[in-house]
Amino acid sequence: MKKIKGWHFCKDWRSRDGQKVVVGKTYTVEGELVMCKRGLHLSRRIIDALQYAPGNIICKVEGWGDVQEGKDKLVCRNRKVLAAIDGERILHEAACHFAETALKKAGVTDKRAWNAIKTKRLWLDGKATSRELDTAEAAAHASYAAGTAAYAAYAACAAACAAAHAATHASYAAAYASYAAKAAEAARAAAKAKQNRYLTRVVNKAMRGSTR
Numbered sequence: 427m428k429k430i431k432g433w434h435f436c437k438d439w440r441s442r443d444g445q446k447v448v449v450g451k452t453y454t455v456e457g458e459l460v461m462c463k464r465g466l467h468l469s470r471r472i473i474d475a476l477q478y479a480p481g482n483i484i485c486k487v488e489g490w491g492d493v494q495e496g497k498d499k500l501v502c503r504n505r506k507v508l509a510a511i512d513g514e515r516i517l518h519e520a521a522c523h524f525a526e527t528a529l530k531k532a533g534v535t536d537k538r539a540w541n542a543i544k545t546k547r548l549w550l551d552g553k554a555t556s557r558e559l560d561t562a563e564a565a566a567h568a569s570y571a572a573g574t575a576a577y578a579a580y581a582a583c584a585a586a587c588a589a590a591h592a593a594t595h596a597s598y599a600a601a602y603a604s605y606a607a608k609a610a611e612a613a614r615a616a617a618k619a620k621q622n623r624y625l626t627r628v629v630n631k632a633m634r635g636s637t638r
Contacts, residue, residue, distance in 0.1 A: 429490040430500065431508075432468035435593055437481025439510075447485060452506040454491075461494055465501035472629060473600060473622035474498035476517075479593035484513040484629055509633040515550060516632055517592035520625055521599040522546055525579075525586035527617075528599075528606035532579035539583050542566035546587045556589050563587035578606035 439447045459465035468487050469475035478499065491503025522543050529539055545562035548554035563584055570580035582602035588595040604617035 429488045430468070430470065430493065430502070431486070431488045432470045432500075433472040433475035434468045434485045434487050434505070435475055435479030435481060436483045436485060439483055442480065447483065447507060447510055449507050449510050452504055454504050459492055459494055459501050459503065461496055461499075461501050465494070466503070466505035467499055467501050468505060469499045471498070471622045472625050473618055476593060476600065476625070477597045479597065482512060482514040482517055482593050483510060484516070485510040486629075486633065509636070511629070511632050511636050513629065513632070514592045516625075516628055517596040518546070518550055518586075520628070521586035521588075521592070521596040523624065524596070524599040524603040524621060525582040527620075528579040528582040528603035531603075531608075532573075532575040532606045534576060534579050536566075536569050538562075538565040538569045539580060542583050542587045549589065559587055559589055575606045575608070578602045582606060 436442070436447055441447060441453070445453065453466055455465055457464060466489060467478070468489050469478070472484070485507050486509040487505050487507055489500065489502035489505045493500055493502045525543055529543075534540075542562040542565065545554050545559050549556070549559045566587070567580060567584045570577050579602070582599045585595045585598035585602060600618070600621050603621065604614045607613045607617040
């Protein structure tokens with residue numbers, strides 16, 4: 427039976443049905459599988475799993491048994507947790523990285539946009555307050571220029587600067603950054619692939635150093 431490796435996010439070390447997430451444990455669901463409603467979900471790419479993340483716990487998993495696959499996720503009968511970490515800081519940093527990429531692609535030079543990301547990094551290290559972060563975010567958002575790419579870059583910047591819900595805002599920043607690349611679908615797909623490589627690399631590195 428072929429096993430599919432992929433990624434899944436959860437909140438507070440609990441799955442959506444309330445079960446505790448334990449590395450090495452296999453979970454099984456009975457009954458009919460229904461995408462988005464019943465079954466054990468995962469995405470082959472971490473960047474795809476991110477958009478469905480209810481929280482900051484990142485799980486590397488493998489699924490097998492009955493499988494139904496959609497465009498960017500699948501639902502299966504069995505899912506085993508291979509590794510798991512609290513990815514809050516990783517996701518905040520990823521959002522900053524995606525926003526910086528968007529600003530560069532759109533050719534944004536306004537210092538208010540770049541200062542917002544700088545302030546976010548200071549906030550992560552405890553060197554800036556949440557109020558300072560909010561102020562920097564508001565200044566960046568208020569200064570956006572006309573044009574789809576420029577707006578997407580500022581939107582990515584604003585998403586990156588959010589102080590809470592790291593998974594949600596990392597997903598928004600990634601989406602806006604891909605739109606800031608170019609209007610063409612091929613360019614957006616390439617941007618997403620690059621984001622996926624970045625996030626996969628940093629998460630795998632963190633998991634190798636995890637003792638959980």
